[in-house]
Amino acid sequence: MSLEERIAALTKAIEANTKAIEANTEAMLAATSSAGAVAKVTEKEEVAEKAPAKAKAPAKDKAPAKPGRTRAEMNAAVNEVKEIFGTSRAKKLIADAGFAKLAEVTEDKYEELYNAAKALIEEAEESDDAGDL
Helix, strand or coil: CCHHHHHHHHHHHHHHHHHHHHHHHHHHHHHHHHCCCCCCCCHHHHHHHHHHHHHHHHHHHCCCCCCCCCHHHHHHHHHHHHHHHCHHHHHHHHHHCCCCCHHHCCHHHHHHHHHHHHHHHHHHHHHHHHHHC
């Protein structure tokens, strides 16, 4: 069977399936209307359908709540700790936050890890400043 013949056979099959679906849909609609069983939507379903539409409109107006810090800010702070104190101290900082690797830190912990890293950096800067006196 050539490619053109296969395409023609598949096209006929698709057309036959489409006709069968249309006939089945018409038969189902006729059966429900003749039996008087028109589908009713309960008040709860109406409210449920309308509620998401109302909830979505204000969401477009308001920006979604963002974490205090981004992953990039948190990564930069931890990398700065790594440069100042070394890899082992940076790994300890990450472990103290409850993670094995920096890549595993979840969004809800960005702020916490950022603040911990910045606190270490500030301590190092204060120590350097005290040594200059």
